[in-house]
Amino acid sequence: xxxxxxxxxxxxxxxxxxxxxxxxxxxxxxxxxxxxxxxxxxxxxxxxxxxxxxxxxxxxxxxxxxxxxxxxxxxxxxxxxxxxxxxxxxxxxxxxxxxxxxxxxxxxxxxxxxxxxxxxxxxxxxxxxxxxxxxxxxxxxxxxxxxxxx
Ligand code: 9L3
Ligand code: MG
Numbered sequence: 001x002x003x004x005x006x007x008x009x010x011x012x013x014x015x016x017x018x019x020x021x022x023x024x025x026x027x028x029x030x031x032x033x034x035x036x037x038x039x040x041x042x043x044x045x046x047x048x049x050x051x052x053x054x055x056x057x058x059x060x061x062x063x064x065x066x067x068x069x070x071x072x073x074x075x076x077x078x079x080x081x082x083x084x085x086x087x088x089x090x091x092x093x094x095x096x097x098x099x100x101x102x103x104x105x106x107x108x109x110x111x112x113x114x115x116x117x118x119x120x121x122x123x124x125x126x127x128x129x130x131x132x133x134x135x136x137x138x139x140x141x142x143x144x145x146x147x148x149x150x
Pocket of ligand 1: 013014043044093139
């Protein structure tokens, strides 16, 4: 009983946007251009929540800033089996950061996603083994694997 408290966590919120492509359902992924150590790696777009910000609202704000889109977000993406998913917290990114992740879609009337800020490319991809050929940022790899079911 040393009176220790949990270190404050950085909370990131991100979205998996779904769209209908020629071959069925596709997901939006974005390639980071910054910071340097993550440049060239793909992720589900999002970013840090502001203090007290609702996670879905924060994810929507980040996508508006980063990609110029309007989104509608729904169910949270969770896992019962991935060790990286911590119930009550979200996806563990590092010792100090967790990520809330939501399924969503572009709102009717939204512009198409464009890399405006921290990305240099966006793509719609099918969620199967081919998605694992992209160089993902390390924190997102277990999420993609959990979604594909590998
Ligand atoms: N992060 C990991 N996976 C993601 C996102 C959107 C972010 N899908 C990590 C990368 C950064 C941190 O969270 O270290 C904060 O993200 P940002 O605010 O730089 O986008
Ligand atoms: Mg971001």
